[in-house]
Amino acid sequence: MKVMAQMSMVMNLDKCIGCHTCSVTCKQAWTNRTGVEYVWFNNVETRPGIGYPRGYEDQEEWQGGWERTRRGRLKLKAGGRFSKLSKIFSNPKLPEISDYYEPWTYEYDMLLNAPAGDHTPVARPKSLITGDDMNISWSANWDDNLGGSTATAVDDPILQHMSEHVAMEFEQTFMFYLPRICEHCLNPSCVASCPSGAMYKRVEDGIVLVDQDRCRGWRMCVTGCPYKKVYFNHKTGKAEKCTLCYPRIEVGLPTVCSETCVGRLRYLGLVLYDADRVAAAASVEDEHELLESQRSVFLDPYDPEVVRAARAEGIPEDWIDAAQRSPIWKLIQEYKVALPLHPEYRTMPMVWYIPPLSPVVDVVADSGADGEDARNLFAAIDKLRIPVEYLAGLFTAGDVAPVQATLRRLAAMRSYMRDLNLGDEPNEAIARSVGMTGTEVEDMYRLLAIAKYEQRYVIPTAHVEQAEALEELACSLDFEGGPGMGGAGPFGSSSGPAVPVAVETFHALQKRQTADRPSTPGRVNLLNWDGLGDPPEGLFPPRSSDAENPASSDSEPRP
Amino acid sequence: MTPLDVLLWVAFPYAAAAVFIVGHVWRYRYDKFGWTTRSSQVYENRLLRIGSPAFHLGILFVLVGHLVGLLVPAEWLEAIGISHEMYHIGATVLGTAAAVLTIVGLTILIYRRRMTGPVFLATTRMDKTMYVFLGATIAFGTAATVLYQVFGAGYEYRGTVGPWTRSLIVFQPQPELMTTVPLAFQLHVITATALFALWPFTRLVHVFSAPVGYFFRPYIVYRSRDEGRASQPARRGWEPMAPPEHRQRSRARR
Numbered sequence: 016m017k018v019m020a021q022m023s024m025v026m027n028l029d030k031c032i033g034c035h036t037c038s039v040t041c042k043q044a045w046t047n048r049t050g051v052e053y054v055w056f057n058n059v060e061t062r063p064g065i066g067y068p069r070g071y072e073d074q075e076e077w078q079g080g081w082e083r084t085r086r087g088r089l090k091l092k093a094g095g096r097f098s099k100l101s102k103i104f105s106n107p108k109l110p111e112i113s114d115y116y117e118p119w120t121y122e123y124d125m126l127l128n129a130p131a132g133d134h135t136p137v138a139r140p141k142s143l144i145t146g147d148d149m150n151i152s153w154s155a156n157w158d159d160n161l162g163g164s165t166a167t168a169v170d171d172p173i174l175q176h177m178s179e180h181v182a183m184e185f186e187q188t189f190m191f192y193l194p195r196i197c198e199h200c201l202n203p204s205c206v207a208s209c210p211s212g213a214m215y216k217r218v219e220d221g222i223v224l225v226d227q228d229r230c231r232g233w234r235m236c237v238t239g240c241p242y243k244k245v246y247f248n249h250k251t252g253k254a255e256k257c258t259l260c261y262p263r264i265e266v267g268l269p270t271v272c273s274e275t276c277v278g279r280l281r282y283l284g285l286v287l288y289d290a291d292r293v294a295a296a297a298s299v300e301d302e303h304e305l306l307e308s309q310r311s312v313f314l315d316p317y318d319p320e321v322v323r324a325a326r327a328e329g330i331p332e333d334w335i336d337a338a339q340r341s342p343i344w345k346l347i348q349e350y351k352v353a354l355p356l357h358p359e360y361r362t363m364p365m366v367w368y369i370p371p372l373s374p375v376v377d378v379v380a381d382s383g384a385d386g387e388d389a390r391n392l393f394a395a396i397d398k399l400r401i402p403v404e405y406l407a408g409l410f411t412a413g414d415v416a417p418v419q420a421t422l423r424r425l426a427a428m429r430s431y432m433r434d435l436n437l438g439d440e441p442n443e444a445i446a447r448s449v450g451m452t453g454t455e456v457e458d459m460y461r462l463l464a465i466a467k468y469e470q471r472y473v474i475p476t477a478h479v480e481q482a483e484a485l486e487e488l489a490c491s492l493d494f495e496g497g498p499g500m501g502g503a504g505p506f507g508s509s510s511g512p513a514v515p516v517a518v519e520t521f522h523a524l525q526k527r528q529t530a531d532r533p534s535t536p537g538r539v540n541l542l543n544w545d546g547l548g549d550p551p552e553g554l555f556p557p558r559s560s561d562a563e564n565p566a567s568s569d570s571e572p573r574p
Numbered sequence: 575m576t577p578l579d580v581l582l583w584v585a586f587p588y589a590a591a592a593v594f595i596v597g598h599v600w601r602y603r604y605d606k607f608g609w610t611t612r613s614s615q616v617y618e619n620r621l622l623r624i625g626s627p628a629f630h631l632g633i634l635f636v637l638v639g640h641l642v643g644l645l646v647p648a649e650w651l652e653a654i655g656i657s658h659e660m661y662h663i664g665a666t667v668l669g670t671a672a673a674v675l676t677i678v679g680l681t682i683l684i685y686r687r688r689m690t691g692p693v694f695l696a697t698t699r700m701d702k703t704m705y706v707f708l709g710a711t712i713a714f715g716t717a718a719t720v721l722y723q724v725f726g727a728g729y730e731y732r733g734t735v736g737p738w739t740r741s742l743i744v745f746q747p748q749p750e751l752m753t754t755v756p757l758a759f760q761l762h763v764i765t766a767t768a769l770f771a772l773w774p775f776t777r778l779v780h781v782f783s784a785p786v787g788y789f790f791r792p793y794i795v796y797r798s799r800d801e802g803r804a805s806q807p808a809r810r811g812w813e814p815m816a817p818p819e820h821r822q823r824s825r826a827r828r
Contacts, residue, residue, distance in 0.1 A: 096788055100785065100788065103785075104627040104630040105622050105623045105627050109616065110616075144691075145695065147691070203794065206793070206794050211787075211788075212787060212788070215797040216795065218796050218799070226797075228606035231610050231780060231783040232611040232613050232780075233613075247613070247616050252611060477799065
């Protein structure tokens, strides 16, 4: 037994309102740079829908993840080592930018600086790739809220794999939102695909990262990842991916997407697992068994045997404690309400989802029946084949039973808590019918519905004292090649050693304060004006008297 | 032998070799982040799918041909039964085939680079300079082969250019060997030498990143966070610190 700790996430899909706050804050934090304009480390998809990049779940097309050979071993679906290197000059399965979407901006300048004319000026969309005018025809969430789905949803790989009746019954629409980040898999196929060995899984917390100094831009990881969550920065020529906000996680803070989630639907915590059993668990023959085999890899943090083995591996005491308090362990293993996304890719993903009960509740409530009555809900879960089959296509490789079991528990909780909230006697039979006790149901309710901050995020801090790295915060101006340098390295803007953030900020500030033109056309920078002396140029339009007689301006009081 | 000959056939090659070696070391130390293939496949795939493999495979054949032709003395080949005629025919046929593959590939790639908007926008000045020297080297080399080997009587470079190359490698330069070489070959050598001097400052550095290690490592790479930090330069005045139990562990590991 080799105990390892994995920082993992669970998302409660019933609470997702599809507001994209996680996507936007993530983008602001990580990918608002040239070269990654089209990249969303976190994106929110409306399902059914074709996702981002388009149809990424169709592995017959994209060849991501692992597949099981007839001899029971795992091999990369896109081909092993020889096959990879034979395709290195041109990767046949690399998505082009158009498979994501062509990023654009608007010609905002035109709104303010257009010459006087008969027509209102218009901010035209401009491609961020070519700089030309463009017609916007797709984006990272083009089919948001099923917009245009009548035309595009037929291409949803999950729908295509469901039995034929679905297309016809599609009028009985249902939808839910699926926020996605990197899965930080236990058996990451992107890492296995990297020819340079630049991608790695961190021993301490299992976060999968790209070493930017070692990446040589062979692009095999993009193909290898079945979730298409490794992206190619077309400016620097290197791979980039979700980092699980490791600088925040290391100091005990939740990721940006979790912290800013308005629905409070994300949970972060540790899972202990047996690294020796991962490969065997990922290569079980029946795809439907992958869920159970992945669960069997996780180790009970309360088991004294496991705790001893964890200590022997050098896992610190507070990490073991955090693993015991982990909401992830509870949701996956104790309440068994969380399911992995696409276990059939055999990468052992570590971002799990609590499937949404809302499509079921909606149907029951719409039919006029009581949408909080356990029996109505149970019957609907058994009868409503389309949403349940769809969820099974996402979370259990098509096996309906675990999805139904999970939904029943959620329905039971809903029903049980309704009695409590109305001041009635709680009905233990409801809890028993899903194999739980009333206390367990209430605990689960507190974790899922009340969802206190400190219960959602149980993040132990990193265990190497990093005082020397914090020196950067002091903004030392004598940094080697520091503030005197600025600008680009000798081989374009992406070259040269990494510039400390403090130095970068210093330059940005200096540039903004000394620039001839305001950085945003039409805006005036008031940051460097203390209210005394001449106001910044452009704050007020020139006086007509100034234009005629510049000398007179001195005698008049200034605002 | 004129001073120009010494300049061209002794000083220039050695200077280029020095720049080549020192430049790579410097670039690797200074600019690991810029060390990449700078692939433009995400912009355009249709032309690249044909052009890139054609060019790369072609140039690899060309490389092998040059290694054999320049570094292996003719007597050695004769000793293992490859006569002068056999070598000549083999080198000309295979060399011409490789040249065609390379030129077709390079033409497609250059056309793509110029005509595909995003790819052209992503082209740096260094790229353009590199293309000039790479294109010139390949053009002169092909011209020399076609003029002298295919249509001419055949020029025995293994008596001049080959020994001259080896004389440079063993630091016993014999520039006089190069004075009688036909102009097309001379130009090919000069542009190639210049290309080597440019090499470390262009995207060509990716040649030295050929991922051979991929065959020998396990699929899943694990790395400790400490390793990542070890690669950062140590800052003045700070001793790396570790909690007591960690120190014990790392000592036990040693």
